[in-house]
Amino acid sequence: xxxxxxxxxxxxxxxxxxxxxxxxxxxxxxxxxxxxxxxxxxxxxxxxxxxxxxxxxxxxxxxxxxxxxxxxxxxxxxxxxxxxxxxxxxxxxxxxxxxxxxxxxxxxxxxxxxxxxxxxxxxxxxxxxxxxxxxxxxxxxxxxxxxxxxxxxxxxxxxxxxxxxxxxxxxxxxxxxxxxxxxxxxxxxxxxxxxxxxxxxxxxxxxxxxx
Numbered sequence: 051x052x053x054x055x056x057x058x059x060x061x062x063x064x065x066x067x068x069x070x071x072x073x074x075x076x077x078x079x080x081x082x083x084x085x086x087x088x089x090x091x092x093x094x095x096x097x098x099x100x101x102x103x104x105x106x107x108x109x110x111x112x113x114x115x116x117x118x119x120x121x122x123x124x125x126x127x128x129x130x131x132x133x134x135x136x137x138x139x140x141x142x143x144x145x146x147x148x149x150x151x152x153x154x155x156x157x158x159x160x161x162x163x164x165x166x167x168x169x170x171x172x173x174x175x176x177x178x179x180x181x182x183x184x185x186x187x188x189x190x191x192x193x194x195x196x197x198x199x200x201x202x203x204x205x206x207x208x209x210x211x212x213x214x215x216x217x218x219x220x221x222x223x224x225x226x227x228x229x230x231x232x233x234x235x236x237x238x239x240x241x242x243x244x245x246x247x248x249x250x251x252x253x254x255x256x257x258x259x260x261x
Contacts, residue, residue, distance in 0.1 A: 059085040059102040061093040090119035098126045109136040124151035155183045216255045
């Protein structure tokens with residue numbers, strides 16, 4: 051049984067890295083680099099016609115960045131699997147890339163064997179990530195889950211009032227909505243601040259909703 055070769059494209063502005071990645075991919079019998087591009091604009095123009103299985107995408111590109119490029123290519127070719135290959139390990143970059151449609155996130159400098167293994171895993175339906183990136187993703191969701199589980203002992207009425215304040219309603223509008231006096235609403239708000247250990251509406255909203 052003949053196993054199909056994994057068709058790979060590379061988007062990397064540095065010529066030396068682009069050429070090294072091309073050689074690395076072509077050196078494995080299971081992979082073939084069918085296009086290597088120095089900019090997101092060139093990639094957007096040529097990749098949809100090539101229809102690769104996997105695209106290795108740098109983030110820091112001249113002009114349009116790699117995250118924006120993935121988002122645009124996903125609309126044109128939703129079946130392509132995208133692997134971020136970058137030096138950036140900041141939380142914001144990671145989650146922006148995943149939200150844009152990246153399926154994998156590997157840091158530059160990873161062992162060449164691991165990179166090829168990641169390409170194969172990605173093509174087979176996995177979502178390989180460098181261990182540091184995977185830990186950040188896990189910590190992010192653990193933190194969010196903990197925040198969601200912690201209701202700070204707010205009563206149902208206090209949660210209701212805080213939700214209305216988060217929508218930008220004034221005390222009077224909140225009072226009219228929940229059929230209470232403004233004075234009673236202010237008392238509830240005072241209790242909310244006390245339980246959350248904050249001093250303002252913004253602080254209360256940010257702390258309770260994890261913003």
